[in-house]
Amino acid sequence: MSGSNVLSVSMSRCSRCPAGSDGICCELSEAQFKDLSQLMRHRHFEAGSQIVHQDDTSGLFAIVVSGTIKLSRMLPDGRRQIVCFLSEADCLGDLYKGISHDTAECVTEVVLCCFPRKPFEAVLKKHPELEHRLFLRAMNNLDETREWLFALGRKKSPERVAMFLLWLLRKKDTRLSDGSNLSDASFLHCAFSRQEIADFLGLTVETVSRQFSKLRRAGVISLHPDRCIEILDLEALQLLSETSS
Amino acid sequence: MSGSNVLSVSMSRCSRCPAGSDGICCELSEAQFKDLSQLMRHRHFEAGSQIVHQDDTSGLFAIVVSGTIKLSRMLPDGRRQIVCFLSEADCLGDLYKGISHDTAECVTEVVLCCFPRKPFEAVLKKHPELEHRLFLRAMNNLDETREWLFALGRKKSPERVAMFLLWLLRKKDTRLSDGSNLSDASFLHCAFSRQEIADFLGLTVETVSRQFSKLRRAGVISLHPDRCIEILDLEALQLLSETSS
DNA sequence: CGCGTCTTTGAGATCCGTCAAGGCCGGTGG
DNA sequence: CCACCGGCCTTGACGGATCTCAAAGACGCG
Numbered sequence: 001m002s003g004s005n006v007l008s009v010s011m012s013r014c015s016r017c018p019a020g021s022d023g024i025c026c027e028l029s030e031a032q033f034k035d036l037s038q039l040m041r042h043r044h045f046e047a048g049s050q051i052v053h054q055d056d057t058s059g060l061f062a063i064v065v066s067g068t069i070k071l072s073r074m075l076p077d078g079r080r081q082i083v084c085f086l087s088e089a090d091c092l093g094d095l096y097k098g099i100s101h102d103t104a105e106c107v108t109e110v111v112l113c114c115f116p117r118k119p120f121e122a123v124l125k126k127h128p129e130l131e132h133r134l135f136l137r138a139m140n141n142l143d144e145t146r147e148w149l150f151a152l153g154r155k156k157s158p159e160r161v162a163m164f165l166l167w168l169l170r171k172k173d174t175r176l177s178d179g180s181n182l183s184d185a186s187f188l189h190c191a192f193s194r195q196e197i198a199d200f201l202g203l204t205v206e207t208v209s210r211q212f213s214k215l216r217r218a219g220v221i222s223l224h225p226d227r228c229i230e231i232l233d234l235e236a237l238q239l240l241s242e243t244s245s
Numbered sequence: 246m247s248g249s250n251v252l253s254v255s256m257s258r259c260s261r262c263p264a265g266s267d268g269i270c271c272e273l274s275e276a277q278f279k280d281l282s283q284l285m286r287h288r289h290f291e292a293g294s295q296i297v298h299q300d301d302t303s304g305l306f307a308i309v310v311s312g313t314i315k316l317s318r319m320l321p322d323g324r325r326q327i328v329c330f331l332s333e334a335d336c337l338g339d340l341y342k343g344i345s346h347d348t349a350e351c352v353t354e355v356v357l358c359c360f361p362r363k364p365f366e367a368v369l370k371k372h373p374e375l376e377h378r379l380f381l382r383a384m385n386n387l388d389e390t391r392e393w394l395f396a397l398g399r400k401k402s403p404e405r406v407a408m409f410l411l412w413l414l415r416k417k418d419t420r421l422s423d424g425s426n427l428s429d430a431s432f433l434h435c436a437f438s439r440q441e442i443a444d445f446l447g448l449t450v451e452t453v454s455r456q457f458s459k460l461r462r463a464g465v466i467s468l469h470p471d472r473c474i475e476i477l478d479l480e481a482l483q484l485l486s487e488t489s490s
Numbered sequence: 491c492g493c494g495t496c497t498t499t500g501a502g503a504t505c506c507g508t509c510a511a512g513g514c515c516g517g518t519g520g
Numbered sequence: 521c522c523a524c525c526g527g528c529c530t531t532g533a534c535g536g537a538t539c540t541c542a543a544a545g546a547c548g549c550g
Binding site: 156157203204206207210225 | 505506507508509514515
Binding site: 096142145 | 316318320321322324325326328329339340341342346347373376377379380381383384386387388390391392393394395397398399400446447487488489
C-alpha cells in the first residue's frame with residue numbers, strides 16, 4: 001500500500017463522484033447507499049505505486065474513482081503479463097476469495113473508493129441488485145479477456161498493436177459519451193509506456209515500437225510528444241486489426 | 246442445433262443428475278428447485294456437433310450434465326482460438342446478453358440441461374442465491390482465463406504443453422474426488438485432438454505434436470493408444486510448466 | 491484388409507526476441 | 521541559458537522458436 005493516502009468522503013450520494021453514471025454505486029436506493037456509505041473510504045495513490053501484490057490476502061475491494069490501474073501476473077524469472085486494465089468505475093479486488101492472483105499497480109495517479117471486503121460482502125447479501133451489477137461486470141470482463149486471449153493466441157504483432165489502438169479509441173469514446181466535452185475524435189492520449197503496452201500484448205518493447213513506427217510510416221497514425229497519438233486512417237487500422245498478411 | 250435430441254427430465258430433485266454435487270442446481274431449496282424444474286429440458290448432442298454459433302442470438306442457457314464442450318472464436322481467414330472448455334456442472338450461455346461471441350461445439354458426446362434464457366433470468370431474480378453461485382463461477386472462470394492469457398502471452402510451447410497436461414490432471418483429480426472410483430492417478434484419457442489442443446494453446450498441431458514427442462523422449466510422459474497419456478514424472482512436468490530455457 | 495483421418499517427422503521460411511547502440515526529452519544543477 | 525544525466529523510445533543486426541509446407545506413419549473403422 002505504498003504511496004496511499006486516506007481521504008474522507010464528504011459527498012452526499014457521491015453526487016460528485018467522477019466514477020459517475022457508470023459505477024455500481026449510481027442508481028442505488030437510499031437504503032443501499034446508506035449501507036455502503038458507512039464503509040467507504042477514499043484513498044489516493046501515486047502513479048507507479050503498488051496497491052495489491054500477487055498472492056496478497058489483505059481483502060480489499062474498491063471502485064476506481066479516477067486513474068488507470070494495471071493487473072499483472074509474473075513468473076519468478078521476471079516475465080510479466082498484464083491481464084487487465086482498470087479505469088473509472090471499474091472494480092478492484094476479489095470478492096469471496098482470500099487471495100488475489102494479480103498484482104495491482106497504478107499506471108497513473110489513482111483515487112479509489114475502498115471497502116473492507118467482508119462487510120462489503122454483507123451489504124451485497126442484503127442488496128442482491130448490487131451483486132447483480134457486479135455479475136454483469138464480471139461477464140463483460142470475461143468476454144473482453146477472451147477477446148485478448150484470442151489476440152495473444154492467434155494474432156501477429158501488427159494486428160495486436162492495431163487492436164490496442166482501437167481499444168484505446170473505444171475506451172476514450174465511451175468516456176466522452178458519458179457527457180463531457182468532445183475533443184478531436186482522432187486524438188488519443190496514451191497513458192501507457194511502451195513497456196506496459198508490450199506486457200499487455202504479449203510482445204517486447206522493441207516489437208511494439210517497430211509496429212508504431214510502421215504505422216506512422218504507412219500514414220495510419222501520427223506520433224506526437226507526451227505519448228499523444230493521432231489516428232489518421234481509422235479504416236486502415238480496423239483492417240489491420242484482423243488481417244495477417 | 247445440429248445433432249440435438251430433446252429428452253424428458255424424469256428425476257425428482259435431479260438426484261441422479263451426473264452434474265452431481267458440483268452444479269448450481271444442487272443445494273437448492275424446494276422452492277428454488279420447483280421454479281427451475283418447470284423450465285429444464287435435457288438435450289443430447291453428438292461429438293463434433295455445434296450447439297451455438299458465434300454471433301448467435303438464440304438465447305440458450307444450459308448446465309453441462311456430461312461431456313466436454315469447447316468455446317472458440319474465429320477470424321474470417323480461418324484462424325481459430327479456443328477460449329474455454331466446459332465440462333460437467335459448468336454453465337453454457339450468456340445471461341442478460343442478446344448474443345454470444347463464442348461458438349460452442351462438442352468435443353465429446355454431450356448432455357445438457359437446458360433453460361430458455363429469459364424465464365431462467367426471472368428465476369434468478371427471484372432467487373438471488375442462485376445468481377450468487379453463478380457470480381462465483383464467473384469469477385473463477387475469469388481467473389482461469391487470465392492464467393491462460395498469461396500463458397499465451399509469455400510462455401513458450403514446452404511450458405504451454407506442460408501446463409495443459411497439468412490442467413488435464415487437475416481436472417481429472419477434482420472429478421474423481423467427487424466420490425467416484427480412483428483409477429491410476431497418473432493415467433489420463435485425453436478427449437482432445439491435437440488440433441484442439443493447438444487451438445487452445447495458441448500453437449499449431451505440429452508444434453504440439455513435437456512437444457509431446459519431446460516429453461516422451463525425455464521420459465516425462467508415455468503415449469498410449471486411444472489418446473491415453475501416462476504421466477511418468479510429475480515434478481518434471483511442473484518444473485517445465487514455468488521454465489523457459 | 492483398405493481407406494480416411496489423425497499424428498508424427500523433417501526441411502525451409504518467417505516472425506519476433508535478444509542484444510546493442512543511438513536518439514529524444516525532461517529535469518537538474520552549474 | 522546551457523551541459524549533463526537518466527529514463528524512455530527507436531532502430532538495426534542477428535539468432536532462435538515456431539509456422540508452413542510436405543510426406544510418411546499410425547490408428548480406428550468398416
